[in-house]
Amino acid sequence: MLTRNAKGSTGWVVVLGLLAAVVLFGWPSGAAAQSSSDNPAGYVVLPKIVVHVTGGAQPVLPGQVATDTLIQMTNTNATNPINVHCWWINANSHCGTSDGLICDTNADCPLGTNCLPFWSNTNFSLTLTPGQPIGFTASLGLTPNLPCESGFPGPGCPAGHCAPTSTGTSCFKDSDCMTAGDTCTAVSRGAASGVPENPFRGELKCVEVDTNNNPIVANDLKIEATVIRTTVQAPPAPPVVGVATTAASYNAIGFQALSQTAPPHTFAQPLCLGSLPPGTPGGVACNTSYEPCPGVLILDHFFEGATPEFGGVVNTDLTLVPCSEDIPGTVPGSSNFQVTVQMLIYNEFEQRFSSSARVQCYRATSLSDIDTLPGPTGDSFSIFAAGVEGTLTGQTRMRGVTGANGALGYGILGVACENFRETPGGPILATDAFNIDHDLFNANGDAVYIEP
Amino acid sequence: MSTVKGLRAGVTAGILAGVALMTGPFSARVSAQTQFSTEVPGSILIFPKVVNTTPDTIIQVTNTSNSQVYAHCFYVDGRSVNGQPLWTVTDFELALTRQQPTHWSARDGRAVNPFDGTQGLDPGLVPPVSQGFSGFLVCVETLSDGTPVNSNALKGEATVGVIEGPGGLNQVSKYNAIMIPGLQPDPMSCPGCGNNGDDILKLDGVEYAACPRDLLMNFQAEGSSDPAIDGVFNAPSIVSSNLTLVPCGMDFQNLIPSSTSLAVSIRNEFEINSSTSSAIPVDCWFSGSLGQTVPFGGSFDVGTLQSDFGTSILSPQAPSDLPGLGVINVLRTAGDGTSDTAASNLFWPAGGATVDSEIRLPGVP
Numbered sequence: 001m002l003t004r005n006a007k008g009s010t011g012w013v014v015v016l017g018l019l020a021a022v023v024l025f026g027w028p029s030g031a032a033a034q035s036s037s038d039n040p041a042g043y044v045v046l047p048k049i050v051v052h053v054t055g056g057a058q059p060v061l062p063g064q065v066a067t068d069t070l071i072q073m074t075n076t077n078a079t080n081p082i083n084v085h086c087w088w089i090n091a092n093s094h095c096g097t098s099d100g101l102i103c104d105t106n107a108d109c110p111l112g113t114n115c116l117p118f119w120s121n122t123n124f125s126l127t128l129t130p131g132q133p134i135g136f137t138a139s140l141g142l143t144p145n146l147p148c149e150s151g152f153p154g155p156g157c158p159a160g161h162c163a164p165t166s167t168g169t170s171c172f173k174d175s176d177c178m179t180a181g182d183t184c185t186a187v188s189r190g191a192a193s194g195v196p197e198n199p200f201r202g203e204l205k206c207v208e209v210d211t212n213n214n215p216i217v218a219n220d221l222k223i224e225a226t227v228i229r230t231t232v233q234a235p236p237a238p239p240v241v242g243v244a245t246t247a248a249s250y251n252a253i254g255f256q257a258l259s260q261t262a263p264p265h266t267f268a269q270p271l272c273l274g275s276l277p278p279g280t281p282g283g284v285a286c287n288t289s290y291e292p293c294p295g296v297l298i299l300d301h302f303f304e305g306a307t308p309e310f311g312g313v314v315n316t317d318l319t320l321v322p323c324s325e326d327i328p329g330t331v332p333g334s335s336n337f338q339v340t341v342q343m344l345i346y347n348e349f350e351q352r353f354s355s356s357a358r359v360q361c362y363r364a365t366s367l368s369d370i371d372t373l374p375g376p377t378g379d380s381f382s383i384f385a386a387g388v389e390g391t392l393t394g395q396t397r398m399r400g401v402t403g404a405n406g407a408l409g410y411g412i413l414g415v416a417c418e419n420f421r422e423t424p425g426g427p428i429l430a431t432d433a434f435n436i437d438h439d440l441f442n443a444n445g446d447a448v449y450i451e452p
Numbered sequence: 453m454s455t456v457k458g459l460r461a462g463v464t465a466g467i468l469a470g471v472a473l474m475t476g477p478f479s480a481r482v483s484a485q486t487q488f489s490t491e492v493p494g495s496i497l498i499f500p501k502v503v504n505t506t507p508d509t510i511i512q513v514t515n516t517s518n519s520q521v522y523a524h525c526f527y528v529d530g531r532s533v534n535g536q537p538l539w540t541v542t543d544f545e546l547a548l549t550r551q552q553p554t555h556w557s558a559r560d561g562r563a564v565n566p567f568d569g570t571q572g573l574d575p576g577l578v579p580p581v582s583q584g585f586s587g588f589l590v591c592v593e594t595l596s597d598g599t600p601v602n603s604n605a606l607k608g609e610a611t612v613g614v615i616e617g618p619g620g621l622n623q624v625s626k627y628n629a630i631m632i633p634g635l636q637p638d639p640m641s642c643p644g645c646g647n648n649g650d651d652i653l654k655l656d657g658v659e660y661a662a663c664p665r666d667l668l669m670n671f672q673a674e675g676s677s678d679p680a681i682d683g684v685f686n687a688p689s690i691v692s693s694n695l696t697l698v699p700c701g702m703d704f705q706n707l708i709p710s711s712t713s714l715a716v717s718i719r720n721e722f723e724i725n726s727s728t729s730s731a732i733p734v735d736c737w738f739s740g741s742l743g744q745t746v747p748f749g750g751s752f753d754v755g756t757l758q759s760d761f762g763t764s765i766l767s768p769q770a771p772s773d774l775p776g777l778g779v780i781n782v783l784r785t786a787g788d789g790t791s792d793t794a795a796s797n798l799f800w801p802a803g804g805a806t807v808d809s810e811i812r813l814p815g816v817p
Contacts, residue, residue, distance in 0.1 A: 038490045039802035040668070054684055068680035072670045074763045076801065078719075131719045133670055135761035137679050147721040147759065157722045186723065219802050222763075224670055226794055228680040230786050235685055243618055245681060245786040249625075249794035256802055298493070300512045300553055300609050309557035310508040312615030312622075346551045348572025391572040395514045395553040420624050422617040429615055429622035430792050437491045437607050437628065439516060 033256065035273075035291050035413075037435040040076040040222045041254025042215070043271060043290050043448070046204040047415045048250070048319040048364070048433070049088070049195065050227055051139045056198030058102055062234035065242070069138040070226040071192075071204065075128035077220040080163070081185045083127050084221060085209045087327055087450075088138075088195050090120045091202040091362035102199055105374065119335060119361050121327050123451070125213065126190030129160065134192070138204070141194035148188045160186025202362060203321055205448075207271070208257070213452040215271060215288040217260050223252035227417065227433060248433035250415050255290035267451055268330070270407075273323055275445030279405030293323035293411030295440030297398040301416060303347070303386035304368040304379060305424060306393070312420040312429065316384075319364045320357070322400070323411030323442065328451035331407045336360070339400040339410050343370070345383060348391035353383050359400075359412060367396075376425065402444055409446030485604065485633040486642075487661050487806075488777075490797040493517075493607040494631030495600075496653065496660065496811065499589040500778050501696040501739065501795075502527070502558050504581045507614040507623065509558040513575075513591060515548035517605035522547050523591045524598060524813065526704055527558075527579075530587035530737025537736035539709040543814070545598075546575040546591070558585065587737050588698050592653065592813065593634070600813065602634025602647040602660070612781070612795065625795035627779045633661050651705060651813040662806035663700035663775045667714075667766040668799035671780065673754035674743035678784050686786040693752075696739040697732065697766075697778035701809035709736040712774040714766045718751055721759035726751055731769040734776055766798075768807065775807050 035041075053059070053066045060066040075082045093116055094100040095109035103115040124141070128134065129148050136142035148157040162169040162177035163185050171177050171184035195202070204225075208218045226249040231242025255273055265287050270276070274292025276284065302314045320341060326334035338360040345353045355371045357363065365374075368385055372378035380387055384394075400410035417433040485492045493516045502509045515521040522545065529540040548554060554575040556562035561580035562570060581587075591608070595601050608631075613624030635645040635658060645658050655662050672678075672691045681689035699710035713731040720726075729749035732738060742752035750756045768775055778798055785791040 034485070034492065036489060036491065036802075038488075038797055038799050040799065041802070060684070066684040068683060070678070070680050072672075072761060074668075074670055076668060076763075076799075129723050131725075131763065132721065132723050133719065133761050133763035134721055135672065135679070137683060139683065140679075148723055157724075222668060222670065222799055224796055226680075226782070228678065228784065230681045230684060230686045230689075230790070231788060233685040233687075233787070239686075239788050242686070242786070242788045242790050244622055245686070245784060245788075245790040245792055247782070247784045247792040247794040249782065249796045251796060251799070298514070298516055298607060300514050300607065308510055308611070308613070308615075309560055310510065310611075310613045310615060310624075311617075344551075346553060348552065348554055350549045350552045350573060352551070392570070393512055393553050393555040393572075395516075395551060397551075418611075418624070418626065420613070420615050420622070422615065427618070429618065430613065430624040432611065432613075432624045432626035432794065434609060434626045434628055435491050435797075437493065437516075439493060 033291055034294055034438065034441050035253055035255045037251035037253050039254055039256070040219050042208045042217065042219045042221065042257030043255040044206045044221050044223050044252045045413055046223060046225045046252045047321045047413055048227065048417065049138050049204050049225065050201050051195050052199035053139045054232055058199060060232050062232050063240045064232055065229050066232045067227065067229045070135065070228060071138060072133065072135045072224045074133040074222045075131060075220050076222050078131040081127050081129050082218065082220050083125065083209050083211060084206050085125045085213045086123060086204060086206040088122045089203040089205060089362065090122065090196060090200065091117065092197055092200060093117045102197060117361065122193060122196045124191060124193040126192055127188050129186055129188050132188060136192050138195050139198065141192040143191040143193060146188040146191060148186060157186055160184050201364060205325065207450065214265050217257045217288060219256050225250055225252065243427040244429045246428060246431040248417050248431040250433040250435050253413050258289045258291065260288045261285055270447035270449045273411065273446040273448065274442060277407055277409040277445050277447055280407045280447065292441040293413065293446045294438030295399060295442050296438060297412060297414055298437040298439060299396045299398065299416055300393065301367065301396065302393055302418065303389045303391065304382060304384045306386040312422055313424050315419050316367045317364060317417045317419065318367055318414060320359045320412050320414040321362050322359055323413055323446040324408035325448045326408060327449060330449060334408060337408050339412055340403065341398050341412055342401050344397045346395045347389040348393060355383050407447060409442060409444055411442035411446045486635060488664055488800060489631050490628040492631060493604050495593040495602050495604050495606065495634035496632035497591040497606050497608045498630040498698065498777055499608065499610045500698045501612060502587055502589045502610065503612060504559045504583055504585040507612050510555055510611045511558065511589060511608065512553065512555045513546065513606060513608045514553040515551060515605050516607055517603060518550045520547065520549055521603065521605045522594045522596050523606060524594050525589060525591040527581055527589055528587045528736065529585055532735065537709045539707060539736050541704055541707060542579055544576060544578055548575055549573060586739060590702060599649045600647055600653055602636060604633050607631060623791065623793045625781050625793040627795040627797050630777050635660060651815040653811040653813065655701065655810060656808040657806065663809045664800035665767060665775050665805040665807050666801055667776055667778065668801060669764045669766065669780060671742065671752065671762055671764060672782065673757045673760050673762060674752045676754040676760045681784065681786045686788055689784065689786050692783045693742045694739060694781045695742060695778060697734045697776040698737055699734050699774040700777050701774045701811060703812045704814050705812035710774060711735040712776060713769040714776045715769040716764055716766055718762055718764045720757050720762045724758065774809055
């Protein structure tokens, strides 16, 4: 039986309990900044890398249109060099085996073979000197030497200082540093390899690391990509007047590094974007924690086949990738991991429609192919078609649907690219790309498993 | 004792209630954006580059919330006559239903006419800009009576383009609007934050986010070749960039053009530092090629830079100067004469220094 005093004190003890909860679990507001494409970061994703140039097993021929992606990368730390470890995530499909013909559909393959994805990756490491910018095409990379590497001193790479011990000693090269273990900050290192195949489609992911390729809590990496298309020429033959050269730029999506567990660290510990996904096996801890993935992607776009006021006809290509990644392939079932993306589409009448798509590792699609057969068949009946929606522009909200608990989360990232033609089905005359807006954050967390 | 049991039960109930509140689905919603962004909805949109010069500019604005949203927008003509900024301001209002996207072209504007060729709920009468207009657009989220509000429901994009067909001029570039979040009161992190509803919008980290002091810009040297185009023998290609800047702060109340000067520090691939001979004068609005002698003095030229790629920091020249906001638009021309433009939003240093500023609205007479 409760005494009168106990009854009367019930209210304040509940308040006391609430305060205890705040102390124990923290107040959530203001704690979760989100990934961004306008700040330097420690983990950076370029979702759309496209290459199809001359050379290789399936080259682009003179008179045809080649595609390449220009990467611009900068160390925004003006005082210290940074080490960067990157992976090309190869989303190419091949006929039958990983060495087979690169294909898009079964129709591209010899009879009896299917077009299958193999999700391979190729990594490279480099060291950028303080404040150093570099640029390279995805097809060629930047090899064998970076500017200011000992083999490529350039017009005059300035002096740096020895690190980490004799920081007061000026140097131009490592041998200028007398203290064992010291290297010279003025020397860049490593190389940026080109993509492993031509043609290539996929992603580029980069992490700021220490000299042993372990992620660190630092946010100095700034990267942009420009997808460029132009006509292949064949000198000394007279130049072919191409239909168009197009260029579309977007900023890399960056995740700020926030904290790190106490060492030792192993590559079995993933990078945590927000938090560990709920199904992560026991005993697995975060290597380094980063900002969470967006909860909702908000895409403003022209509807397919719309005719903008400045002319032409526009279609939009959407590239989506899961936020989570298993680069070494150690998470059981990760090769078949898919994120179901639910979409709400609003037109300018505020009418709402819905659709969905599955994203396995990498999905590049025109909007109209999301809910119709691949290719132009049926595009005019797509929920994304201007003729169906009745307005020129719309808003599409996309979110990954949480599935069964596992070691990988269900956040998504993306970038959009618009193609402008004079008439439907005609050659592309101009392109643009833009980062997709987002809101909220993926509360269930995402994980990125990497390898050295 | 019963009293102890009651105490224990009450504390437990309180803890459970607190956990439910903070770890339920609501926790994913509480992500306070406190800094300028080009991808998270905000309460003030700034479109630094709006032109009607062939190309035209298509503006897209969306209400990302489930409530009706209003906005008060201002076109500012950034042209100068005899060195004096025009600072011609034209304002209009928008009303957007929940989740409504809308669009208009700067050249044509948008009428309120359900029977015209532009389908969709007309958001309000949007005036066209004059031929040759070169300036920027600012939209401020308000209540229906024009009172500024911090719902952070607005997002926007601008597409600058012209399509004339094969053989003609075909260039399109797109950038995200700069979105300034209105700050929400938060008992732990920002107890005094919030919008006081007056016509002085303080970008001070209390009412709205404060202006980032520095802009980070990666660029390709003026007059350099594009390695992707030259790589397939469509040479000689040439690259040229146009930088557009506005001051972070405007006075629409007294119609005083904002101005600032931005110092430019440059670093090339070989870590060689340089700077422009003079600061960039941003009198209301600035738009110029990186190859212009004034104010850049050739600092971005490939011959001066001595590398094909570089990075730059744009900072207020004097402590009293306003920071800048801007976009960069890169023109790539191939050897066969075809070309295209590509725009990018500039970066800000994460957690970098900020400068307080304000946007003054005209208010209702």
